[in-house]
Structures are given as structure tokens and as C-alpha cells.
Amino acid sequence: MTDRRDNEMAVPGNEDAALDPHASQPGDPIDNPGLPAHQPRPTDVDEAAEKRAERQVAAMFGLSAVCAVLFCVAYFALDIGSEPDMFGGIGAQNLALGLALGLALLLLGVGAIQWARKLMSDHEIVEMRHAVASSEEDRADTVAALKQGVDDSGIGRRPLIRNSMLGAVAALGLPAVVALRDLGELPGSSLEETVWRKGMRIVNDVSGTPIRPEQVEIGQLVNAEPAVFFATDEEGEPVYEGHELQAAKAKAAVILVRIEPSEISPLPAREDWGVQGILCYSKICTHVGCPISLYEQQTHHVLCPCHQSTFDLADNARVLFGPADRPLPQLPLGVDDEGYLVAMSGFQEPVGPSYWERGES
């Protein structure tokens, strides 16, 4: 096949073309019967049906234009700011705009398809496929041209040039990678540290008020943060704000729980980490870092709402179930001179999800 264009001319409405010589292959049990005869539609033979279809299409296009105008009316006539939650939380203007725009578009689309189905010719057309591959001749020519180009360049005969060029192109990868170095600072030891220090008060995460042991009842869970998040410097500016506050909070958020002391089974080194049955754990899940939050006071279990890792707070936040492997890090508690709960040190292991350099703690 030298010129494949010969084969691919459309043959509009020519049923004979369906009787393709290749239609059936030897061994086929039944010969290809060929394209069936065209069945006329009502709109092809009945003028009334044709007129009706024409009116339907025009009516849909007309209604679409009406809806487009209604969109503009709704845009100017309805107010959004005042009642965003009207109509089941959708908002009056959003509802009107959506209905008008949706119907304008739908009617336009349905009208166009009705036009195509009822009124445009529905004679099936046969188009011959061309060979996907080029002709042998074209292939040979292309290969010859490529070969000539390669030979002319001498890249095969001059390995010195070829190799030094490849080396130079490869070396360009270095600036491409190095230039991205400033995408972020290096981790350093930042993942091992939080803002918790010895003596820092544990405060309520919303009000920022310090907490006395007697304010926490047995069975209660308090979401807490380090006091420094609510502290201000000499000029009255917050010590932590904006994204620095977010980054610090992402590691330092904690939960306080009070459990009947007889039910607590602390590790040997942790016997004095609680105060009157009050224990403090990192709020950041050791799986992928969601803030854990669902506490069941009867069993002292806390559940991460993201992937359902379950920890037993009475037993050193041991993992009971779910995809997490490590217990929640615990913060040693104490009471300061004024009787408020404070940290006795920072966390003694990194909080949050595991990472390569974390190692055994």
C-alpha cells in the first residue's frame, strides 16, 4: 500500500461500501451479512413529525435563553451575604444561580442532541481504516535519512566529542538539583524538639488558663498546650504567632487525663510522671500525625479519628489497635509553687509520626 489516502475517503450514504471484501475471513462460520438497510425515522417520512421536532428544538433553545436571563436577574436581585444558610444550607442566591445556569446549559445541550437525533441525517457512513504503520518504503527512507544524519554528524566516529557532550549534559543535572536546595531548611534536630521545657505550665488550649490538679476530674480529658503559646514579649507581641505558632503547635499539643490512680500501670521509670492520677500525653498520633481526640473514659482508650489507632492511656498509651506502632509520648508532670500543673521536662522522645532518622528511643 503505497498511498494509504486512497483508502480512507468517506463514502457518504453508500451502502455498497459496507460489502467490504475483507468482511469475513476463512473459517468464519457465518459470512458478514453487510450493513443493514437504513430504517427511516418518523421525522424522515412524516412532515408533521419533522415540524414537531423542529419546534421542540427551537423551544429548548428559546427556554435556554430565558434561563440565561433569569441567571442575570438572580445575580442582581438576590443578596448573598446576609443569609448564606437559607434553603437547607444552600443559600438563596446560590440556589437560583445554579438552577438558572444549569437549566440554560442543559436545555442548550438537550436541544442540540434532539436536533442531531431527529433531524440530521442518520444514514450510517462507512469509512475505511488505513494501515496504522507507514509503508515499507517510507520506513526505509526514514531510516536511511536518519542514518545519513547520524553519519554526517560523525558522532559514531568521534567518541571524544560524543562522550564529552554526554558528560556535559549529565553535569547540567547538578545545577538543576542544587538550585532546588533552598526549597526548605534541613531537618537538623527540629523533629526531636518541642517547646516544652522544665517548669512550663500546661494551659487550656482555648482560654490559655493554667490548670490546677483539683480542676481535673476523674474521667475527664483536657486538650492543653504549653503556656508559651499564650505568652507575650516585652512589647506585648505574642511570642509565637502565624506559621511559627502552627509549626510549634503541630508538635506540642497535649492531652491531660485523670484516671483513678489504682488503675494506672506506669512503666518503672514513669512512676512519678503523673500528679494524683493526672497524666499528660502528646496529642499527635504516632501513625501519620493527626491530633487524636476521641476519648472513652470508662476504658481510658483514646482513638485517632483519622485512621483509628487506639491507645490505652492507663497503660503508658500503649497501642491497642490500628496502624500505629509506637505509644504516644508522655510528658512528665509536676506542680509549681502556685499549685499549677507544669512539665517536669520536655518530651523525652520525638513526637508525631516516625521518620528514618528517628531511631529507637
Place this chain on the structure above:
Amino acid sequence: MGATRLGRREPAKAQKPSKVGEVATWADDRHGLAALAKKNVRKVFPDHWSFMLGEIALWSFVILLLTGVFLTFWFKPSMAEVVYHGSYDQLRGIPMSEAYASTLEISFDVRGGLLMRQIHHWSAMLFIAAMFVHMMRVFFTGAFRKPRELNWMVGGLLLMLGILNGFTGYSLPDDLLSGTGLRIADGLMKSIPVVGTYVSFFVFGGEFPGDDIVSRLFTVHVLLIPGLLLALVGLHMLLLVYHKHTQWPGPGRTEKNVVGFPMMPVYAAKAGGYFFIVFGVTALMGGLLTINPIWLYGPYNPSQVTAGSQPDWYMGVAEGLLRIMPGWESELFGYTISWNVFLPGVVAPGIIFTMVMLYPFIEAWITGDKREHHLLDRPRNAPTRTAFLVAMMTLFGLLWAAGGNDLLAVTFNLNLNYITWFMRVAIFVGPPIAFVFTRRWCISLQRQDEERLLHGYETGVIMRSPEGSYSERHLPIDRTGAYILTARDRDEVYQLPAGADGNGVAARGSLKNKVRARLSEFWFADNVQKPTREELVAGHGDTDRELALHAGEAHPADGHQYDGRHDVAGDELRKH
């Protein structure tokens, strides 16, 4: 109208029929497009409902571009802290990022903004759903076979990029839910051995959450990935036009032709109209169905999360994998490997994606099929392929359900841990069951087809023989129906190459070839092949004999002749 004016218009009127021609001439003089357009103006596309699925994906992508541009006019991709003073009472006076504040502005202070946001989100869901379903159609019908393997891979890339762009998109508003999603993404990055911590720090511009991620994701979401998507969609369409669309076998439809309606005017109207229908439906959804009400979630706060947090539907599988993975971590020379996050979060998606990309080549290698295919397979006629996809769909469905194990537990009042354990087992047990079941089902359907071909269809007419036994009369199916049932290839099991000397010495099949022969045998095992001409003739003997047997009976029409498959002209109806 004056006579002079009429006179002056006369020459123009003579040329009027060629107004289109004039424009065409102008364009062709400068670009020579006629040669290209000649072939494509009346290009033929076959008609079938399943060919519209990809079109839904294409049109939702266009809607995403249109509504997305609208949103960029107001969205501020910045994590700088501002205090909200907009229209939404409940959040006024609260510090938040500019990204979140501007999303609130779009929702409550820009007229039509909430509608555009919701259309954008709904059409993103639809975009990915339509790509999935389109891919399933292509898979079930074997449309990925030679010469369309590359286009299958382009489609696979489109799906992956689409999912990625969906994730970057819902991370942009910086609300509590999207921040939680990013935190999980941060956990996934940190689980990568050796470089994970650095990846996380470089992506977030320092320690999570940093103040760079929203502006970086914005560039990725509106420039980088859409640019790639646009280029790949273009390539996808270009290859489609070059290969011409596949078609179902049928009378007059062969491997060498394509039968259908022309681009101009039928498909221009149908496809163009379909764009407006898809846009119209998403607009109605945007108007009627609330999606991602970020004002209810509040700004991102790393110490908060809501119970029942769920990602967009297409992330459900990754979420499910992450949820049911047992908590395995190991220490290696003082370094930590989080199998519990790395395997489901990084390795599994990589394996799935690689499998999708390589599938056409794997199947072609097993079957040894190097022919071009332009006629589609009925799913039943490729039982192993069909069963494989159904097994994968089962796995997908189970993981998807596992991604909502907390919601299942609450809705059905079940124990969350039992659901998780069930899923841990089910993902290994369910897919093989689905595979075997589907394959046998396909083969049964093939047998039924063969039965209909050889022995005709059941008429529902019960005959009593002179001996008193009862049987149902079968009649041959019509020629068109019979042709459609036989218009498929015979399966050829791959044979080990025979030894060079051909004298019975063990074939020189390498291990690879032996594996291939085994797989090929497994692939086609128990498939029913279409009958030969002789078998068909022999089979028809049954029905013909039966017809002949009753030819003399004096009831020319029992009503079954009027089933649309028989010529009834001139028949007499039985008179009572």
C-alpha cells in the same frame, strides 16, 4: 427597499452561497488546511453509549478549566495570617490564613462564587469518576490492545495526574479538613526510607506546616498539572483520531472499516450538546448540593481534627490501605522504617500505577497476540481479562469501604476493630473469589451463546411428541444475531517453540517461555471457541429437523413468528 439598492446587492447575492467558502479560502490561502480538513470534517465515529464515558471526562476537564479560571480571580494562595472581616458571622474576628479567608470571600462575598466553587469541586469528582469508568470500559472491551497501548498509558497518566490535582485542589483552601489531609501527606513523605524527612522539609519549605505549601500547591494545581493534563488530553485525542475509534462487531462492521455518523454535522451536534449537558448537570449539582462547606470546618489548626474526617472519594482506596495496615515498624542500625505507612502510602500506589501502565504489554505477552484490533471484545469472550478486572474492582471496593471503617461502624453499629480485621482478611480472600466466579460466569455466557448458535433460541412453545413426551421447540436465531455472536477471534494458546531439529528432542523453551506457555494455557482454559461452519450446519440440523417435523401441521402462525426475527409477510393468522 429601493431598486438601486437592490441592484447593487445583486452581485453580492450571487456569491452568497459561498460565504463559508470565502472564509475557508482565506484560511486555506494562509495555512493550507483543506487537505487536513477534507479527511476530518466528515470523519466517522461509531455510536455506542459506552463511548460517551470518556467524553464525560473530557467535558468535565473543560468545565474545571473554565470554573478554575474564575476562582483564581479571587483566591489568594497565601498562608499569611489575617483576621477575617467578611460576611460570614460565625468566623468574623478569627485569625486565619489568607487562603482560607479568600475562599470564604469567594463563598460569601462574590456573587456566583460559591456556585463556581461547587461546580469546580463536583466536576473534579466527576472528572476522576468518568476517567475510572472510561478506563474500565476500555479494559473490559480490550480496546487497549495493539495499536492503542500507548494511548492506554496516556490514559493511565491522565488518571494519576487527575487524582493528584484533585488532592492539591482540596488542599488549597487551608481549612481544617484540608490541613489534616496535608498532615497525612506529610506523614507519608516522612515514612520514605533515607530521604523521607528531607522530602517533607523541602516540600513544606521547612517544618510542617510552614508557610509555603499553599502557594506551592497553587502553582502545581493551576499551572503544572493542568498544563500536563492539557498536553496529554491533546495527545490522547490525536491518537484517537489517528487510530480511528474502535467499534463493536456487527453486520458491515469489520476490522478494516469504521461505521457510524460523520463528525459534521452529527457528532459536532451530539458531542457539543453533550458538553452543555455535562456542564448543565454539574451546574445543577453546584446549585443544589453543598460540597466541601469549608466555613463549617474552620481554619486549619494542627491541634484539632473532626471525627469522621473523610478525603474526597478517589482517595478512599489509599485511605483504606492506610487504615487496615497493621502497625509494623522496624529498627535497622538505629534507623526507623515505618512499614505501616510506607507500604500502603508509597509502595502500594506505585505498584498499582505500574501495573496499570504495563497491563497491555503483559496481556499481549501472555496471549502472544501481535495483531491489530479495532473490533471490541464482548467481556464474556475474554473471561480471564474480565475476571481480572472484576477482582481488581472487588479489591478497590473493599479498600474503599475500609477507608470509611469508622463511618461503617457508626452507621451499622458494628465493632470498628472487627470491620478492620474483616477487611484485612477480605482483601486477600475477596478478589480471588471474584476472579473465579466471574471467569466461570463468562464461560457460562459463552456456552449459552454457543447453544443459541447451534440449537437456536427457546420459543416457549411446548411440543408433545406422539410418544407423549414433552419438549420445547427451538428455532434458529436470525442471521444478524448469529453473525454478531460469531464475529470474534478464535483463541490461540501460546505453544512452546519446537526444537530446531524437530525430532522429538525437548523443546528449547527457556524458563521464560515455559512460564509464558503455562500462563497462556491458564488464560484461555475452558474458553468456548466459536463453532466452525460445519458444526454450525450440523447444529442447525436439529432445529431444521424440528421445523420440518412440524411443517405439515395446519397452524401456520402460532404467534412466535411475530417476534421481529422472522419474515411474516403473507402469513395467515390462525382464525378462531
